[in-house]
Amino acid sequence: MTRTEYLAQLDNYLKKLPAKDYQEAMDYFTEYFDEVGLEGEAAAMAELGSPKEAAHEIIINLLDKKIEEDSQEDSSVKNSKQIVQIAILSILAAPLAIPLLILALTLVFTFFLLISVFAFVMATFAFAMFVMGASLIWDSLTLGMGTSIPAFALSLGMSLLALGLAGLFYLSIGPILCFIKLSFVKLAQALARKGGRHV
16 A cells, blocks of 8 residues: 555545544644655554554544543533544444444444433423413412412412422433533443454
8 A cells, every 4th residue: 555545545534523633633644654755654554554543543532632622621512513523433433343333333322312312301391390380370370369378379389399390400401411422422432442452
C-alpha cells in the first residue's frame, strides 16, 4: 500500500468527524508521512496499523478529549451532539467482528430507545398533572367556594399537589436526558475499546 492509498482510506474513515477535528487528524498523518519520507513509509504504516486501526485510535482519543472538555466547561447542545456523533463513529470504526458489531448496535439502540420512551412518559405525565391541577384550581374557585370551605380546601389542595407533581416530573426530564447522553457515550467508549483490544 502506498502513502496516497493509506491516506485515502484513512480519509474515508475520518470524513464524518467534525470539520476541525477531521482536518487536524488528516494534517497530523500527512505531516507524519512527510517526516518519515519515502524510505520510512512502509515502517510508518506498519507502526500505525491499518487505516481502520489508525482511524479507530484517533476517534477514541478524540472522544476522550471531547468528554474531558465537556466535563470542564458548561455543556452545550452543539458539544453534546459532537460527543454523541464521535461516540457512534468510535463504535463503527472499532474493528469488531460483524456479529458482535450488530449485537452491540442493537443493544445500544434498545437501551437508548427505552430510556427515551421513559423520558417521553415522564413528559406526558407532567403535562397531564399540569392540566389536572389547572382544572382543579378552576373547579375549586368556581364551584368550591359556593359549597363548603372544607370541600374548597380539599379541591385547592389537590390542585396544588397535581401542579407540584407536574413540576417535579418536568424537572426530572433534564437529568434523564443527561443520563441518556452519558450512558450512550460510556457504552460506546467501552465497545470501541473492547474492539480495539481484539486488533
